[in-house]
Amino acid sequence: MNRLGNVGRRRHGMSSQLVSCYRFKTGSSSSTRWLDRQKKDICSKESKLHNYRSRAAFKLIEIDKKYRIFEKKTRNILDLGSAPGAWSQVAAERMNKLGVEANILGVDLLPSSPPKGTHFLQGNILSKRTHKEINEFFSRATDTTNVGLHIDLVVSDMMANTSGISANDHLASMELCDGALLLAMNLLKEGGTMVIKFFSGCEEHILQWRLSLTFHKVFRMKPNASRSESKEMYFICKRKKSSTSVSEVFGTT
Structure with missing residues (x-):
């Protein structure tokens, strides 16, 4: 597989993979604790009541409530790490309420069936091939032969x-964020919005700096739906700039 090069430094030779939430080994003590938490988890219960595919739906709902990421002008939406599909569900729901017929594409390493009104691509965000396939999807959806800059969100x-090693998990998260940011620089429209999850740690300031070079406004948030013990955080990035280059952001040539 052709990995994206020159998006910062290689991090200790780790290979990152996109995964959906809540993978566990059946019968292990960790899975038992996970199941116990789920039984007591209000968001998990609510997700079943609302037919969301996972409790992660409520994180995006909170983010949208505070920062209004879904707008009437939003037409093309890319959902990275989409399996099992809860965020794509929320995107479709929000755009339907706005009366907008949006093109929503979910991407994940894991196979997944797309929620009603959305599409799905199985691929690796660190692969140039996946970036090309994403671009081709939105080119077809918008009936244009132009390369790139099709995506609104x-x-x-x-x-x-x-x-289980916090430092390694953080660095792996930063690598995925680099891949997502590079994709956004190439395919997100000027003025577009990006929401990106990261695992908090010593290099998050580098990611925030890169995002601040690319967007006019960058906000940090931990939704209430995130578990208190989790180190996951989100950057909400508004109004993509028009003039920032990849070399400026990643120091590449």
Whole structure:
């Protein structure tokens, strides 16, 4: 697989993978604790009541309530790390309420059936091939032969397989965020919005700096729907700039 190069430094030779939430080994003590938390988790219960595919739906709902990321002008939406599909569900729901017929594409390493009114692509965000396939999808959806700059909104709930070693998990998260940001620089329209999850740690300031070079406004948020013990955080990035280059952001040539 052709990995995207020159998006910062290689991080200790780790290979990152997109994963959906809540993967666990059947019968393990960790899975038992996970199931116990789920039984007591209000968001998990609410997600079943509302037919959302996971509790992650409420994180995006909170983010939208505060920052209004879904707008009438939004037409093309990319959902990274989409499996099992809760964020795509929320996107479709929000755009339907606005009366907008949106093109919504979910992307994940794991196979997933797209929610009603959305599409799905199985692929690796760190692969140039996946970037090309995303571009081709939105080119067809907008009936244009122009390359890039088709997307109005990128939402990323990606997270690498956790190792239990906080520093390694953080660095793997930063690599995925770099890949998502590079994609946004190439395909997100001027003035577009990006929401990106990251695993908090010592290099998050580098990511925030890169985002601030690319967008006019960058906000940090931990939704109430996130578990208190989790180190996951989100950057909400508004109004993509028109003039920032990849070399400026990543220091590449």
